[in-house]
Amino acid sequence: MSVTFNLEVSIGKLRLKNPIMPASGAFGEDMEEVIDFNRLGAVVPKSITKYPRRGNATPRVCETPAGMINSIGIQSKGLEYYLAKTLPYYTKYETPLISSISADSIDEFAEMAEIIAREEVVKALELNISCPNLKGNGVAFGMDADITHQLIRKVRTVTDKPIIAKLTPNVTRIQDIAIAAEEAGADGLNVANTILAMAIDVHTRKPKIGNVMGGISGPAIKPIIVRMIYQVHQVCKLPIIGCGGVMTGEDAIEMMLAGATAVQVGTANFINPTAMLDILEEIKAYMKTYQIQNITDIIGQVKIDA
């Protein structure tokens, strides 16, 4: 008796052959030597900025218990290079590409989104609204529900391609931001970016990150992200992409049970370069064990006692 296991999921009108994709900033062309991109649900290159940026001072990463802090500072070659080189590179893969965009203002988001969305190879946009809003005292767009609403609404007017808002977890009530993004017309939510963190070397007394603070990722924060996925799923109908600390297939399943439709894998790629493919195999094994035919059947299926 052979059963086929269906891993397909959808984020708005974007259909993915499976729910596993890389997290922006922890993936790139150079990984083609270690994994077959065609086996992924989607590819998500590093967030792109309008103009080239040099990024932050080194050290840019440091290790923490079960996690790492990074402060790369969106080092980027700028939109021009992205259109001329990065996007064309990915045309050789059949896997849908999600473009992650970082910008300094709402207008810049809209401007970039419009240009990028025009590209055939781009199947969806992920708006990194966790980056600081230069016009708002440097507070991240995604820390404010109103600004999030304005930003998504504006981008919505320039493209019909699916828009995913990548939320920041550094907020009091992520549900409010999620609802704002939903009402403004987003097609999906990424929960979430890194949590602001800091580590100090007690011997040199210097911050372990050149830029003083950075974002913590990895298994350490997974329980916080799972909670946020669950909270957002309770109040909002949009498909959620879970992101933060996924190392194994079980971690991905946990996020899906909490309410995620798809899952991004970031830091795990640094520890295990084939993590995404291993996770896919582990998900298949789980489906087999529990005779789950469609992976969509487990989304939000955490059992809460009445």
Added chain:
Amino acid sequence: MSVTFNLEVSIGKLRLKNPIMPASGAFGEDMEEVIDFNRLGAVVPKSITKYPRRGNATPRVCETPAGMINSIGIQSKGLEYYLAKTLPYYTKYETPLISSISADSIDEFAEMAEIIAREEVVKALELNISCPNLKGNGVAFGMDADITHQLIRKVRTVTDKPIIAKLTPNVTRIQDIAIAAEEAGADGLNVANTILAMAIDVHTRKPKIGNVMGGISGPAIKPIIVRMIYQVHQVCKLPIIGCGGVMTGEDAIEMMLAGATAVQVGTANFINPTAMLDILEEIKAYMKTYQIQNITDIIGQVKIDA
């Protein structure tokens, strides 16, 4: 050449012989069998509520990478028992006692604070404003700067003993809450309580905590707490008690470099029952290595490149 190392620190008018004390909820009378309470900077019993409470469903704890989630639900024997039994028990120690108070409303905080502060053995109050405000949709008091201000202000009117506001890290800008507490007359800030988290058993599909969500503590969250200590120290003059993930003397030093005056140790006690005393020895060794005579000399001394 013998140098003496001075570990004394002050929180308002409360003088502590050293900066190490337990975190509320991870300490209790039963620990007297494993450590000498007289060697601690302070003792902090479990948060007390006005009326007895049964607490939450089990399991109440679960393990996460480099951390744990708990949802005890402030199981408490109530104020009456606390006054009759708990406080008198601690009179046999010379270590100052900080009373941690949890309440359902601002008035209840004030009422309890007034009663407890009258007790001779109580040297300071720690207000657990991370607990849900029953009159505010269950949102924690400490998630709102205005409510925090009102709460501290009200308690300030009923006692002259030092008031420490124990902040919740589940906020967008902890600096705003810290400033509100400072302006309202707090003498110190505890940064911070646990971060809201969730874990799901992928086999049973049930939350690993009976109460669905709980607070994550332990080394996993230390980088987030260190960041918050640093942020609060930048904007606010009050002494800070750092709390979250301290396992070793170096962790305590790290928090002090970020801006903490004292440090609480919670979960570490579960892993190593003599953690607090070991941490004290490690701090002394550090002071010796770097010839630091007064521990206060390192507070906030992280070196930031211009």
Added chain:
Amino acid sequence: MKAVRLQVISNKQVSQRYWHMVVDSSLLGETVMPGQFFHIRCADEYYPFLRRPLSIYRINKREQTLEFLYLVKGLGTKRMTEIAPGAEVDVFGPLGKGFTLHDSWDTILLLARGVGIATLAALAQEAAEKGIRCVAVLSARSRNDLLATETLQGFGAEVYKVTEEEGTSDVEHVREIIHAIMAKNDIKAAYVCGSKRLSLLLKEIVREKRIPAEIALEEHMGCAMGVCFACVCDLQEEEGLRTVRVCREGPVFPLEKVVIP
């Protein structure tokens, strides 16, 4: 109760899912009672992070060793299997209150499911030392899981085995066995560990027979020293429900009082 590093004398797989560890307890310097447990650091890491509670399985006063029998369940016990003889293991204990056993009793009944056998084995040992007879009903998934029975038989216990594998472990069958045992023996007290269903069964039987019974409970623990209130359960007392800590007031409780959820 203290945290000490004890040397591991042996640590071996004894059946498909069970391991057995012997440690040198000469440095412990505390008396250990059947039913008590240790909170064990399975690895010197931050994940597994928490200690794991394990009952004392055998107490060898003369050789100054302690033994644990453990089921390899998740990360913690898996790491515990990796501790090599000669290495040290960080144990915190002895913790909690043990079983009540009166010298005057001549026969007692032990009812254990799965790794609950580990907890009751120490009691069987003490009973043997006191000249008290034990009749034990051991339930498990498979014959393979029942390997520990040999220890109990070594203590002179009369052992009945039931397993899922053989289709003999249903509650009604166990009830019949217990009734048969009670018909043949003058059981003075009964003890149960490791199964909710069997605990409810025994509760019913001892209520009828009016004999004392104790249960050793398991609950997820944080501190294991009574300060965190993670490990609570409810006792039905005359004045109403009373919440107690399994690590401190337990893990052994009077069976009739425990509210089995």
Added chain:
Amino acid sequence: MKAVRLQVISNKQVSQRYWHMVVDSSLLGETVMPGQFFHIRCADEYYPFLRRPLSIYRINKREQTLEFLYLVKGLGTKRMTEIAPGAEVDVFGPLGKGFTLHDSWDTILLLARGVGIATLAALAQEAAEKGIRCVAVLSARSRNDLLATETLQGFGAEVYKVTEEEGTSDVEHVREIIHAIMAKNDIKAAYVCGSKRLSLLLKEIVREKRIPAEIALEEHMGCAMGVCFACVCDLQEEEGLRTVRVCREGPVFPLEKVVIP
């Protein structure tokens, strides 16, 4: 470049602070060049969490082994010392670009500080195989730290040693040594690793002497495969500054281009 589990043949302490590991590379199936490195998982845990970059110290093509020489610095390298022979170590590599060495050169200069010796040792080995003479200036805290020099001497290198312990490691003294070496030998190229001060010194000297030089850089790494941009440094190119990744475009760079911060 791939992540494979290789068997550890030996892993021994070779001096107070240094360890030496030999692994069986027969399963690697990739050519390894001096100056390249591996990103090593020091323990199968979540803390240490990240891999650690270590240069290849010796490449034994015939025996199919690779060797690493490492300084025990923090948590990761400490855990690495605990890997027993026979166990496996998860290595990812070979990564990065190696040194440039022209067959026509007859003598080269190596300038290494501390564990930078490990990186240059592989180059000395290749030079020996190509019949190129090496003169090496090795700097370290103590004589004890200089134990690796024996390997270099084994490759026929002429070795000068300076240490803090003996007060011989200051930049001016090293400058004198290098000038003396250059007076006696026709140095065709120079290589440096492990010290900012010595790199600046060598940069100055080779600029005067108009010989090519390379530097092997160290930077904290996340992915080590070029995707995270953690490990950047700046190169001074004709068109201006260019930011490159140490793990991908490096770790070996033309000394004259590197902006030493």
